[in-house]
Amino acid sequence: MSEVPTELKYTSSHEWLRVEDDGLITVGISDHAQALLGDLVFIELPEVDTEFVAGDECCVVESVKAASDVYMPVSGEIVEVNEALVDEPEIINSSPYDNGWLFKIRPSADELADMMDAEAYQAEIED
Amino acid sequence: MSNKTVLFDKHVEYKGKIVDFAGWQMPVNYGSQIDEHHQVRNDAGMFDVSHMVIIDLVAREGGDIKAFLQYLLANDVAKLQQPGKALYSCMLNETGGVIDDLIVYYMTDDWYRVVINAGTREKDLAWMNKQVARFNVDIKERDDLAMIAVQGPEARTKAFEVLPLDVVEAATPLKRFFGTGCGEWFVGRTGYTGEDGFEIMLPGSEAAALWDKLAGSGIKPCGLGARDTLRLEAGMNLYGSDMTEETSPLISGLGWTIALEPAERDFIGRKALESEKAGGVKQKLVGLVLEGRGVLRGHQKVIARDGSGQIVGEGEITSGTFSPSLQRSIALARVPVEIGDSCEVEIRGKHLKASVVKPVFVRDGQAV
Numbered sequence: 001m002s003e004v005p006t007e008l009k010y011t012s013s014h015e016w017l018r019v020e021d022d023g024l025i026t027v028g029i030s031d032h033a034q035a036l037l038g039d040l041v042f043i044e045l046p047e048v049d050t051e052f053v054a055g056d057e058c059c060v061v062e063s064v065k066a067a068s069d070v071y072m073p074v075s076g077e078i079v080e081v082n083e084a085l086v087d088e089p090e091i092i093n094s095s096p097y098d099n100g101w102l103f104k105i106r107p108s109a110d111e112l113a114d115m116m117d118a119e120a121y122q123a124e125i126e127d
Numbered sequence: 128m129s130n131k132t133v134l135f136d137k138h139v140e141y142k143g144k145i146v147d148f149a150g151w152q153m154p155v156n157y158g159s160q161i162d163e164h165h166q167v168r169n170d171a172g173m174f175d176v177s178h179m180v181i182i183d184l185v186a187r188e189g190g191d192i193k194a195f196l197q198y199l200l201a202n203d204v205a206k207l208q209q210p211g212k213a214l215y216s217c218m219l220n221e222t223g224g225v226i227d228d229l230i231v232y233y234m235t236d237d238w239y240r241v242v243i244n245a246g247t248r249e250k251d252l253a254w255m256n257k258q259v260a261r262f263n264v265d266i267k268e269r270d271d272l273a274m275i276a277v278q279g280p281e282a283r284t285k286a287f288e289v290l291p292l293d294v295v296e297a298a299t300p301l302k303r304f305f306g307t308g309c310g311e312w313f314v315g316r317t318g319y320t321g322e323d324g325f326e327i328m329l330p331g332s333e334a335a336a337l338w339d340k341l342a343g344s345g346i347k348p349c350g351l352g353a354r355d356t357l358r359l360e361a362g363m364n365l366y367g368s369d370m371t372e373e374t375s376p377l378i379s380g381l382g383w384t385i386a387l388e389p390a391e392r393d394f395i396g397r398k399a400l401e402s403e404k405a406g407g408v409k410q411k412l413v414g415l416v417l418e419g420r421g422v423l424r425g426h427q428k429v430i431a432r433d434g435s436g437q438i439v440g441e442g443e444i445t446s447g448t449f450s451p452s453l454q455r456s457i458a459l460a461r462v463p464v465e466i467g468d469s470c471e472v473e474i475r476g477k478h479l480k481a482s483v484v485k486p487v488f489v490r491d492g493q494a495v
Contacts, residue, residue, distance in 0.1 A: 035144075038352060039161040041449040042422050042456075044475075060475070062422045064160055064449050065352060086420075093159075 002032035002125060005097055009112060010121035015073045016097065017115060020104075024080075027073055028101040029061065029092065032125045037063040040089040045081040046103055052076070054111055059102055061092065073115065076107040132177035133273050133331040137338045141348045149246035151178040153351055160352030164451040167320055167357055168492050171279035171286075172349035173341050178245040181269040181328060182255075186237040190263030196231060196239065198394055199258055201376060203386035207233035211305040213317055216384055217376050218251065219396025223403060224372035225379065227251050228364065230317060232306045240306070240313065242274075242326075244366050258395070272313075273334035277346050278324035278357070280492060283316075286325060289340035298325065319354065321361025321490050356448050359457065362414065362487030368425055369412065369445040369459050377403055378461060380412030380486050408464065412445070414486035415458040415472065421479055423447030423458035427472050429481075434467035444472065452489045459486055 004010075009017040014033035018026045034040065042062040052058050052072040059070035081103045085091055092100035116124065130151045138145060143154025153175070156163060166172045184192045196204040202216035212233050218226045227247045232240040243251045255266055277286045287295050297309040298316075303323070306315030313328040329337060342348060355365070362380075364370055370379035377385070377400060385400060386392070417423055429442035442462030450457045462470070462483075471478040487495055 038144075038156060039159055041161075042420060044421075062449075064356060064451070065155070067422065067424065 002030065002035060003097070004030070004118045004122045006118040008097070008118065009115035010118065011071070011073045011115060012124060013071050015070060017073050019112070025074060025076070025105045025107055026101050027103055027105060028096055029070060030121070031096045034093050034096045037061065037068055038065050039063055040092050043085045043089045045085065046078045048078050048081060050078050051108070052078070061089065070102060074105060074107050074111040075109050076105040078103050079106050080104040130178070132175055133334050134175040134177060134338055137335055138175065141342070143348065143350060148351055149178065151245060153178060154348070155352045156350040157348050160350060160356065161451045163347065163349035163353035164356050166347050167279045167322055167349060167353060168452055168489070169280070171277060171282040171346040172353070173346045174276040174278070174349050174354055176276050176326070177273040177334065179274060180243045180245060180248045180251070181272050181274065182241040182243065183267045183269055184239040184241060185265045185267060187263045187265060192237065192239050192262070192264050195259055195262035195264050197392055199255065200231070201386065201394055201396060202384045203392060204231060204233065206386070210234055211301070211307050213304045213306055213315060217381055218254070219376070220372060221395060221399065223375040223396045223399030225366070225370040225374065225376060226254055226372060228366050228370070232315060234308060246367060271331055272328045273331045274326060274328045275334065275337060275341065276318055276324065276326045277341060278318045278320040278322045280323060282322070282324035282346060285344040285346050286341060288344045319363055320357035321363070322492065356451055359446055359448050359459070360450050360452055360489035364459070365446055375400060375403055377408045378410040378412065380459070410442070410461050411464050412459055412461055412486055413466065414484040414488060415444070415460050415470070415481040416453070416484055417456040417472065418480045418482060421456055421474055422449050423456045423472060423481070427474060429460050429462055430471040430473065430478065431462045431466040432470055433465045439463050439465040442466070450488060453494060457488050
Protein backbone atom coordinates (compact mmCIF):
# COMPACT_ATOMS: atom_id res chain seq x y z
CA MET A 1 0.00 0.00 0.00
CA SER A 2 1.48 3.31 -1.09
CA GLU A 3 1.85 6.21 1.28
CA VAL A 4 -0.12 9.35 0.27
CA PRO A 5 0.49 12.20 2.76
CA THR A 6 -2.63 14.29 3.19
CA GLU A 7 -0.87 17.69 3.31
CA LEU A 8 0.43 17.40 -0.29
CA LYS A 9 -1.09 18.01 -3.72
CA TYR A 10 -0.74 15.52 -6.58
CA THR A 11 -0.85 15.24 -10.37
CA SER A 12 -2.15 12.35 -12.45
CA SER A 13 1.44 11.87 -13.69
CA HIS A 14 2.43 11.07 -10.08
CA GLU A 15 4.29 14.23 -9.04
CA TRP A 16 3.61 15.60 -5.57
CA LEU A 17 3.72 19.32 -4.60
CA ARG A 18 4.22 21.05 -1.31
CA VAL A 19 3.66 24.79 -0.90
CA GLU A 20 6.39 26.12 1.38
CA ASP A 21 6.06 29.08 3.77
CA ASP A 22 8.03 31.29 1.37
CA GLY A 23 5.63 30.57 -1.49
CA LEU A 24 7.98 28.23 -3.35
CA ILE A 25 6.65 24.84 -4.42
CA THR A 26 8.68 21.71 -3.76
CA VAL A 27 8.13 18.83 -6.23
CA GLY A 28 8.88 15.13 -6.06
CA ILE A 29 7.46 11.84 -7.27
CA SER A 30 4.97 9.87 -5.22
CA ASP A 31 5.62 6.71 -3.26
CA HIS A 32 3.38 4.93 -5.76
CA ALA A 33 5.54 6.18 -8.66
CA GLN A 34 8.84 5.15 -7.08
CA ALA A 35 7.42 1.70 -6.35
CA LEU A 36 6.27 1.33 -9.94
CA LEU A 37 9.68 2.33 -11.27
CA GLY A 38 11.69 0.18 -8.89
CA ASP A 39 15.33 0.83 -7.96
CA LEU A 40 16.32 4.26 -9.28
CA VAL A 41 19.82 4.53 -10.73
CA PHE A 42 19.97 7.83 -12.62
CA ILE A 43 18.46 11.30 -12.53
CA GLU A 44 18.66 14.20 -14.97
CA LEU A 45 17.63 17.29 -13.01
CA PRO A 46 16.49 20.54 -14.63
CA GLU A 47 18.85 23.53 -14.71
CA VAL A 48 18.34 26.15 -12.04
CA ASP A 49 16.87 29.44 -13.41
CA THR A 50 15.11 27.68 -16.28
CA GLU A 51 11.46 28.56 -16.84
CA PHE A 52 8.88 25.99 -17.82
CA VAL A 53 5.16 25.93 -18.36
CA ALA A 54 2.93 23.39 -16.70
CA GLY A 55 3.12 20.04 -18.47
CA ASP A 56 6.68 20.46 -19.82
CA GLU A 57 9.05 17.52 -19.46
CA CYS A 58 11.64 18.99 -17.12
CA CYS A 59 13.38 16.08 -15.46
CA VAL A 60 14.11 12.38 -16.11
CA VAL A 61 14.32 9.63 -13.53
CA GLU A 62 15.60 6.22 -14.57
CA SER A 63 15.30 2.95 -12.74
CA VAL A 64 17.02 -0.27 -13.73
CA LYS A 65 13.83 -1.06 -15.61
CA ALA A 66 12.86 2.14 -17.39
CA ALA A 67 13.26 5.86 -17.98
CA SER A 68 10.42 8.10 -16.91
CA ASP A 69 9.80 11.79 -17.54
CA VAL A 70 8.83 14.10 -14.72
CA TYR A 71 6.48 16.90 -15.78
CA MET A 72 6.41 20.46 -14.55
CA PRO A 73 3.23 20.45 -12.44
CA VAL A 74 2.76 24.24 -12.50
CA SER A 75 4.34 26.99 -14.59
CA GLY A 76 7.32 28.79 -13.13
CA GLU A 77 11.05 28.99 -12.66
CA ILE A 78 13.32 26.32 -11.19
CA VAL A 79 15.06 27.91 -8.18
CA GLU A 80 16.73 24.91 -6.58
CA VAL A 81 17.40 21.23 -7.39
CA ASN A 82 18.26 18.36 -5.06
CA GLU A 83 21.90 17.76 -6.02
CA ALA A 84 22.23 14.90 -3.54
CA LEU A 85 20.16 12.75 -5.90
CA VAL A 86 22.81 12.87 -8.62
CA ASP A 87 25.09 10.57 -6.63
CA GLU A 88 22.34 8.73 -4.78
CA PRO A 89 19.14 8.56 -6.83
CA GLU A 90 18.04 5.67 -4.59
CA ILE A 91 17.13 8.30 -1.96
CA ILE A 92 13.93 8.73 -4.00
CA ASN A 93 13.07 5.10 -3.28
CA SER A 94 13.73 5.31 0.43
CA SER A 95 12.33 8.79 1.08
CA PRO A 96 10.09 9.97 -1.78
CA TYR A 97 8.42 12.77 0.24
CA ASP A 98 11.35 14.11 2.23
CA ASN A 99 15.00 13.66 1.27
CA GLY A 100 13.96 12.52 -2.21
CA TRP A 101 12.44 15.84 -3.32
CA LEU A 102 13.49 16.78 -6.88
CA PHE A 103 13.28 20.55 -7.35
CA LYS A 104 11.72 23.80 -6.13
CA ILE A 105 9.67 26.13 -8.31
CA ARG A 106 8.85 29.82 -8.05
CA PRO A 107 5.36 29.66 -9.55
CA SER A 108 4.39 32.22 -12.18
CA ALA A 109 0.66 31.61 -11.94
CA ASP A 110 -1.78 30.13 -9.47
CA GLU A 111 -2.46 26.69 -10.91
CA LEU A 112 -2.72 24.78 -7.65
CA ALA A 113 -6.47 24.47 -8.02
CA ASP A 114 -5.83 22.05 -10.92
CA MET A 115 -4.02 19.62 -8.63
CA MET A 116 -5.53 16.64 -6.85
CA ASP A 117 -5.72 16.35 -3.11
CA ALA A 118 -4.57 13.19 -1.35
CA GLU A 119 -8.01 11.62 -1.39
CA ALA A 120 -8.46 12.10 -5.13
CA TYR A 121 -4.94 10.82 -5.86
CA GLN A 122 -5.46 7.80 -3.64
CA ALA A 123 -8.64 6.99 -5.56
CA GLU A 124 -6.83 7.39 -8.87
CA ILE A 125 -3.98 4.99 -8.06
CA GLU A 126 -6.39 2.41 -6.72
CA ASP A 127 -8.10 2.10 -10.13
CA MET B 128 -3.31 -13.42 -21.61
CA SER B 129 -2.98 -14.11 -17.91
CA ASN B 130 -1.40 -17.47 -17.32
CA LYS B 131 -0.13 -18.28 -13.86
CA THR B 132 2.56 -20.77 -12.97
CA VAL B 133 1.93 -23.22 -10.14
CA LEU B 134 4.11 -20.97 -7.99
CA PHE B 135 1.91 -17.87 -8.43
CA ASP B 136 0.48 -18.06 -4.90
CA LYS B 137 4.03 -18.30 -3.55
CA HIS B 138 5.00 -15.13 -5.41
CA VAL B 139 2.10 -13.29 -3.81
CA GLU B 140 2.94 -14.77 -0.41
CA TYR B 141 6.60 -13.70 -0.74
CA LYS B 142 5.45 -10.17 -1.72
CA GLY B 143 6.42 -10.36 -5.38
CA LYS B 144 5.44 -7.42 -7.55
CA ILE B 145 3.52 -9.12 -10.35
CA VAL B 146 3.75 -7.99 -13.98
CA ASP B 147 2.69 -9.44 -17.29
CA PHE B 148 5.52 -11.20 -19.08
CA ALA B 149 4.83 -12.92 -22.41
CA GLY B 150 1.26 -13.57 -21.27
CA TRP B 151 2.31 -14.81 -17.82
CA GLN B 152 1.78 -13.13 -14.47
CA MET B 153 5.30 -13.19 -13.09
CA PRO B 154 7.17 -11.46 -10.27
CA VAL B 155 9.45 -8.67 -11.53
CA ASN B 156 10.93 -8.30 -8.05
CA TYR B 157 10.17 -9.06 -4.41
CA GLY B 158 11.17 -5.60 -3.19
CA SER B 159 14.45 -4.55 -4.80
CA GLN B 160 15.76 -6.01 -8.03
CA ILE B 161 19.22 -4.63 -7.25
CA ASP B 162 19.33 -6.46 -3.91
CA GLU B 163 18.20 -9.62 -5.69
CA HIS B 164 20.92 -9.16 -8.29
CA HIS B 165 23.64 -8.94 -5.62
CA GLN B 166 22.08 -11.88 -3.80
CA VAL B 167 22.70 -14.06 -6.86
CA ARG B 168 26.20 -12.71 -7.55
CA ASN B 169 27.33 -13.08 -3.92
CA ASP B 170 25.24 -15.87 -2.41
CA ALA B 171 22.19 -17.67 -3.83
CA GLY B 172 18.85 -16.74 -5.36
CA MET B 173 16.02 -18.60 -7.04
CA PHE B 174 13.75 -17.86 -9.97
CA ASP B 175 10.46 -19.36 -11.01
CA VAL B 176 10.98 -20.16 -14.68
CA SER B 177 7.99 -22.48 -14.99
CA HIS B 178 6.62 -20.32 -17.79
CA MET B 179 9.38 -21.65 -20.03
CA VAL B 180 8.42 -24.59 -22.19
CA ILE B 181 9.85 -28.05 -21.51
CA ILE B 182 9.58 -30.45 -24.41
CA ASP B 183 10.53 -34.11 -24.49
CA LEU B 184 11.48 -35.62 -27.82
CA VAL B 185 10.79 -39.32 -27.74
CA ALA B 186 11.64 -41.71 -30.56
CA ARG B 187 8.95 -43.97 -31.96
CA GLU B 188 9.80 -47.34 -33.45
CA GLY B 189 12.63 -46.63 -35.91
CA GLY B 190 12.64 -42.94 -34.98
CA ASP B 191 15.77 -40.83 -35.13
CA ILE B 192 15.85 -37.83 -32.80
CA LYS B 193 19.49 -37.06 -33.54
CA ALA B 194 18.80 -36.78 -37.28
CA PHE B 195 15.77 -34.57 -36.56
CA LEU B 196 17.74 -32.17 -34.37
CA GLN B 197 20.69 -32.12 -36.77
CA TYR B 198 18.24 -30.87 -39.40
CA LEU B 199 16.26 -28.56 -37.07
CA LEU B 200 19.09 -26.81 -35.23
CA ALA B 201 22.03 -24.64 -36.31
CA ASN B 202 24.29 -26.17 -33.68
CA ASP B 203 25.14 -29.85 -34.09
CA VAL B 204 23.78 -32.32 -31.53
CA ALA B 205 26.45 -34.75 -32.69
CA LYS B 206 28.64 -32.82 -30.23
CA LEU B 207 26.59 -34.43 -27.45
CA GLN B 208 28.51 -37.64 -26.85
CA GLN B 209 27.84 -38.17 -23.16
CA PRO B 210 24.35 -38.71 -21.70
CA GLY B 211 23.15 -35.63 -19.86
CA LYS B 212 25.21 -33.16 -21.89
CA ALA B 213 23.45 -29.95 -22.87
CA LEU B 214 23.85 -27.81 -25.98
CA TYR B 215 22.77 -24.22 -26.64
CA SER B 216 21.45 -23.66 -30.14
CA CYS B 217 19.43 -21.42 -32.40
CA MET B 218 16.50 -22.75 -34.39
CA LEU B 219 16.55 -20.89 -37.71
CA ASN B 220 14.12 -20.26 -40.53
CA GLU B 221 15.07 -20.73 -44.19
CA THR B 222 16.40 -17.17 -44.44
CA GLY B 223 18.72 -17.68 -41.48
CA GLY B 224 16.60 -15.64 -39.04
CA VAL B 225 16.30 -16.89 -35.48
CA ILE B 226 12.94 -18.48 -34.61
CA ASP B 227 14.14 -19.11 -31.05
CA ASP B 228 17.16 -20.02 -28.97
CA LEU B 229 17.01 -23.12 -26.81
CA ILE B 230 18.82 -25.67 -24.69
CA VAL B 231 18.78 -29.32 -25.66
CA TYR B 232 19.83 -32.10 -23.28
CA TYR B 233 20.87 -35.45 -24.72
CA MET B 234 19.61 -38.10 -22.30
CA THR B 235 19.50 -41.31 -24.37
CA ASP B 236 19.29 -41.99 -28.10
CA ASP B 237 15.52 -42.22 -27.65
CA TRP B 238 15.03 -39.21 -25.33
CA TYR B 239 16.19 -35.62 -25.67
CA ARG B 240 14.82 -32.78 -23.55
CA VAL B 241 14.47 -29.28 -25.03
CA VAL B 242 13.70 -26.02 -23.21
CA ILE B 243 12.35 -23.11 -25.27
CA ASN B 244 11.17 -19.58 -24.46
CA ALA B 245 7.67 -18.87 -23.15
CA GLY B 246 6.99 -16.04 -25.58
CA THR B 247 7.68 -18.15 -28.65
CA ARG B 248 5.85 -21.27 -27.53
CA GLU B 249 3.17 -21.53 -30.22
CA LYS B 250 5.32 -20.68 -33.23
CA ASP B 251 8.17 -22.93 -32.04
CA LEU B 252 5.88 -25.90 -31.58
CA ALA B 253 4.19 -25.30 -34.93
CA TRP B 254 7.60 -25.13 -36.61
CA MET B 255 8.93 -28.23 -34.88
CA ASN B 256 5.80 -30.20 -35.67
CA LYS B 257 6.07 -29.15 -39.30
CA GLN B 258 9.68 -30.34 -39.58
CA VAL B 259 9.38 -33.58 -37.62
CA ALA B 260 7.21 -35.60 -40.02
CA ARG B 261 9.80 -37.87 -41.62
CA PHE B 262 11.77 -38.59 -38.44
CA ASN B 263 9.28 -40.69 -36.41
CA VAL B 264 9.72 -38.60 -33.30
CA ASP B 265 7.04 -37.54 -30.79
CA ILE B 266 7.11 -33.98 -29.49
CA LYS B 267 5.67 -33.94 -25.97
CA GLU B 268 5.03 -30.72 -24.09
CA ARG B 269 5.68 -31.23 -20.39
CA ASP B 270 3.23 -28.70 -18.95
CA ASP B 271 2.98 -30.97 -15.92
CA LEU B 272 6.46 -29.85 -14.87
CA ALA B 273 7.49 -26.69 -13.04
CA MET B 274 11.00 -25.25 -13.20
CA ILE B 275 12.98 -23.43 -10.51
CA ALA B 276 16.43 -22.00 -11.23
CA VAL B 277 18.73 -21.74 -8.20
CA GLN B 278 21.73 -19.57 -9.05
CA GLY B 279 24.75 -18.13 -7.30
CA PRO B 280 28.06 -19.26 -5.77
CA GLU B 281 26.25 -20.84 -2.78
CA ALA B 282 23.25 -22.13 -4.73
CA ARG B 283 24.29 -25.75 -5.08
CA THR B 284 25.45 -26.12 -1.49
CA LYS B 285 22.28 -24.57 -0.12
CA ALA B 286 20.02 -26.51 -2.46
CA PHE B 287 21.64 -29.78 -1.42
CA GLU B 288 20.54 -29.10 2.16
CA VAL B 289 16.88 -29.37 1.20
CA LEU B 290 16.60 -31.40 -2.04
CA PRO B 291 15.42 -35.02 -1.75
CA LEU B 292 18.36 -37.32 -1.09
CA ASP B 293 18.07 -39.23 -4.34
CA VAL B 294 18.10 -35.93 -6.26
CA VAL B 295 21.15 -34.77 -4.32
CA GLU B 296 22.89 -38.02 -5.16
CA ALA B 297 22.05 -37.68 -8.85
CA ALA B 298 23.00 -33.98 -9.04
CA THR B 299 26.23 -34.05 -7.01
CA PRO B 300 28.51 -35.36 -9.78
CA LEU B 301 27.02 -33.10 -12.48
CA LYS B 302 29.59 -31.05 -14.38
CA ARG B 303 28.67 -27.67 -15.80
CA PHE B 304 26.23 -27.86 -18.68
CA PHE B 305 25.10 -31.38 -17.83
CA GLY B 306 21.69 -32.54 -16.66
CA THR B 307 20.31 -35.68 -15.08
CA GLY B 308 16.92 -37.21 -14.55
CA CYS B 309 15.86 -38.60 -11.18
CA GLY B 310 12.41 -40.17 -11.27
CA GLU B 311 10.04 -37.41 -12.33
CA TRP B 312 12.62 -34.77 -11.37
CA PHE B 313 15.35 -33.38 -13.59
CA VAL B 314 18.34 -31.27 -12.61
CA GLY B 315 20.55 -29.34 -15.04
CA ARG B 316 23.71 -27.53 -13.98
CA THR B 317 22.73 -24.67 -16.22
CA GLY B 318 21.32 -21.17 -15.89
CA TYR B 319 20.95 -17.66 -17.26
CA THR B 320 22.92 -15.57 -14.81
CA GLY B 321 26.63 -16.26 -15.39
CA GLU B 322 26.79 -17.96 -11.98
CA ASP B 323 26.93 -21.61 -11.01
CA GLY B 324 23.70 -23.31 -10.06
CA PHE B 325 20.92 -25.64 -11.11
CA GLU B 326 17.73 -25.54 -13.09
CA ILE B 327 15.39 -27.96 -11.34
CA MET B 328 12.39 -29.39 -13.19
CA LEU B 329 9.83 -31.23 -11.07
CA PRO B 330 6.15 -32.17 -11.01
CA GLY B 331 4.07 -29.01 -10.61
CA SER B 332 2.33 -30.43 -7.55
CA GLU B 333 5.65 -30.54 -5.66
CA ALA B 334 6.94 -27.10 -6.68
CA ALA B 335 5.41 -24.95 -3.91
CA ALA B 336 6.83 -27.20 -1.18
CA LEU B 337 10.29 -27.09 -2.76
CA TRP B 338 10.07 -23.27 -3.07
CA ASP B 339 9.50 -22.98 0.69
CA LYS B 340 12.33 -25.38 1.49
CA LEU B 341 14.79 -23.58 -0.79
CA ALA B 342 13.79 -20.25 0.78
CA GLY B 343 14.33 -21.85 4.19
CA SER B 344 17.89 -22.77 3.23
CA GLY B 345 18.67 -19.12 2.46
CA ILE B 346 18.07 -19.10 -1.31
CA LYS B 347 16.11 -15.87 -1.74
CA PRO B 348 13.34 -15.44 -4.31
CA CYS B 349 14.40 -13.21 -7.20
CA GLY B 350 12.27 -11.73 -9.96
CA LEU B 351 12.55 -11.30 -13.70
CA GLY B 352 14.13 -7.85 -13.21
CA ALA B 353 17.26 -9.30 -11.61
CA ARG B 354 17.22 -12.14 -14.10
CA ASP B 355 17.58 -9.59 -16.89
CA THR B 356 20.46 -7.59 -15.34
CA LEU B 357 22.27 -10.82 -14.45
CA ARG B 358 21.98 -12.28 -17.95
CA LEU B 359 23.03 -9.03 -19.58
CA GLU B 360 26.12 -8.72 -17.36
CA ALA B 361 26.92 -12.31 -18.31
CA GLY B 362 26.62 -11.37 -22.00
CA MET B 363 23.76 -13.77 -22.65
CA ASN B 364 21.35 -12.88 -25.44
CA LEU B 365 17.65 -12.33 -24.90
CA TYR B 366 15.41 -13.64 -27.65
CA GLY B 367 13.22 -10.93 -29.18
CA SER B 368 15.68 -8.19 -28.22
CA ASP B 369 19.18 -9.28 -29.23
CA MET B 370 18.05 -11.59 -32.02
CA THR B 371 14.79 -12.12 -33.89
CA GLU B 372 13.47 -13.77 -37.05
CA GLU B 373 14.85 -10.76 -38.95
CA THR B 374 18.45 -11.12 -37.73
CA SER B 375 20.88 -13.92 -38.38
CA PRO B 376 23.01 -15.42 -35.60
CA LEU B 377 26.09 -14.07 -37.42
CA ILE B 378 25.16 -10.48 -36.56
CA SER B 379 23.81 -11.40 -33.11
CA GLY B 380 26.96 -12.59 -31.36
CA LEU B 381 25.90 -16.19 -31.93
CA GLY B 382 28.33 -17.27 -34.63
CA TRP B 383 29.91 -19.61 -32.07
CA THR B 384 26.68 -21.63 -31.97
CA ILE B 385 26.64 -22.28 -35.72
CA ALA B 386 28.16 -25.62 -36.69
CA LEU B 387 29.04 -25.44 -40.38
CA GLU B 388 31.23 -28.52 -40.04
CA PRO B 389 30.65 -31.22 -41.11
CA ALA B 390 29.87 -29.60 -44.46
CA GLU B 391 27.46 -32.37 -45.46
CA ARG B 392 25.06 -31.69 -42.54
CA ASP B 393 21.98 -30.06 -44.02
CA PHE B 394 20.20 -27.86 -41.48
CA ILE B 395 17.47 -25.29 -41.91
CA GLY B 396 19.03 -21.88 -42.59
CA ARG B 397 22.39 -23.26 -43.66
CA LYS B 398 22.26 -21.93 -47.21
CA ALA B 399 21.30 -18.44 -46.04
CA LEU B 400 24.17 -18.34 -43.53
CA GLU B 401 26.66 -19.56 -46.12
CA SER B 402 25.68 -16.87 -48.60
CA GLU B 403 25.71 -14.22 -45.85
CA LYS B 404 29.26 -15.28 -45.01
CA ALA B 405 30.32 -15.35 -48.64
CA GLY B 406 29.02 -11.81 -49.14
CA GLY B 407 30.83 -10.60 -46.02
CA VAL B 408 29.09 -10.15 -42.66
CA LYS B 409 28.41 -6.43 -42.22
CA GLN B 410 27.49 -6.13 -38.54
CA LYS B 411 28.35 -7.67 -35.21
CA LEU B 412 27.08 -7.65 -31.64
CA VAL B 413 29.38 -5.90 -29.17
CA GLY B 414 29.26 -4.87 -25.54
CA LEU B 415 29.11 -1.20 -24.58
CA VAL B 416 30.05 0.41 -21.28
CA LEU B 417 28.81 3.97 -20.84
CA GLU B 418 31.65 6.15 -19.58
CA GLY B 419 29.59 8.76 -17.72
CA ARG B 420 26.21 8.82 -16.05
CA GLY B 421 23.04 7.67 -17.75
CA VAL B 422 21.35 4.44 -18.70
CA LEU B 423 21.70 2.66 -22.04
CA ARG B 424 18.41 1.25 -23.36
CA GLY B 425 17.26 -0.89 -26.24
CA HIS B 426 16.82 0.93 -29.59
CA GLN B 427 19.12 3.85 -28.76
CA LYS B 428 21.25 4.90 -31.73
CA VAL B 429 24.98 4.16 -31.74
CA ILE B 430 27.37 6.30 -33.76
CA ALA B 431 30.21 3.94 -34.62
CA ARG B 432 33.80 5.09 -35.16
CA ASP B 433 36.77 3.07 -36.34
CA GLY B 434 40.16 2.96 -34.60
CA SER B 435 41.19 6.28 -36.13
CA GLY B 436 38.02 8.06 -35.01
CA GLN B 437 36.27 8.14 -38.39
CA ILE B 438 32.53 7.56 -38.33
CA VAL B 439 31.85 4.20 -40.00
CA GLY B 440 28.08 4.13 -39.70
CA GLU B 441 25.31 3.69 -37.20
CA GLY B 442 24.27 0.86 -34.98
CA GLU B 443 21.57 0.17 -32.42
CA ILE B 444 21.45 -1.00 -28.84
CA THR B 445 19.55 -4.30 -28.58
CA SER B 446 19.57 -4.58 -24.75
CA GLY B 447 20.72 -2.04 -22.23
CA THR B 448 20.54 -1.61 -18.49
CA PHE B 449 22.27 -0.35 -15.39
CA SER B 450 24.74 -2.96 -14.18
CA PRO B 451 24.46 -3.36 -10.41
CA SER B 452 27.77 -5.24 -10.28
CA LEU B 453 29.78 -2.67 -12.24
CA GLN B 454 27.76 0.40 -11.13
CA ARG B 455 27.81 1.55 -14.75
CA SER B 456 25.41 1.28 -17.60
CA ILE B 457 26.08 -1.57 -20.04
CA ALA B 458 24.51 -2.75 -23.26
CA LEU B 459 24.61 -5.12 -26.18
CA ALA B 460 24.59 -3.30 -29.51
CA ARG B 461 24.50 -4.31 -33.16
CA VAL B 462 27.09 -2.18 -34.96
CA PRO B 463 29.14 -2.06 -38.19
CA VAL B 464 32.02 -4.58 -38.05
CA GLU B 465 34.53 -1.74 -38.63
CA ILE B 466 33.85 -0.26 -35.16
CA GLY B 467 36.91 0.51 -33.02
CA ASP B 468 37.09 0.65 -29.25
CA SER B 469 34.80 3.61 -28.63
CA CYS B 470 31.55 5.08 -29.90
CA GLU B 471 28.78 7.47 -28.97
CA VAL B 472 25.23 6.66 -27.98
CA GLU B 473 22.41 9.09 -28.57
CA ILE B 474 20.32 9.52 -25.43
CA ARG B 475 17.56 12.16 -25.50
CA GLY B 476 19.38 14.13 -28.17
CA LYS B 477 22.77 14.05 -26.45
CA HIS B 478 25.76 12.04 -27.66
CA LEU B 479 27.39 10.18 -24.77
CA LYS B 480 30.68 8.33 -25.01
CA ALA B 481 30.81 4.58 -24.52
CA SER B 482 33.63 2.07 -24.79
CA VAL B 483 33.25 -0.98 -27.00
CA VAL B 484 34.07 -4.28 -25.30
CA LYS B 485 33.59 -8.00 -25.78
CA PRO B 486 29.96 -8.77 -24.95
CA VAL B 487 30.54 -10.28 -21.52
CA PHE B 488 30.82 -8.08 -18.46
CA VAL B 489 30.68 -10.34 -15.38
CA ARG B 490 31.29 -14.07 -14.92
CA ASP B 491 31.28 -16.07 -11.69
CA GLY B 492 31.06 -12.91 -9.63
CA GLN B 493 34.06 -11.21 -11.29
CA ALA B 494 34.15 -8.26 -13.68
CA VAL B 495 35.79 -9.25 -16.97
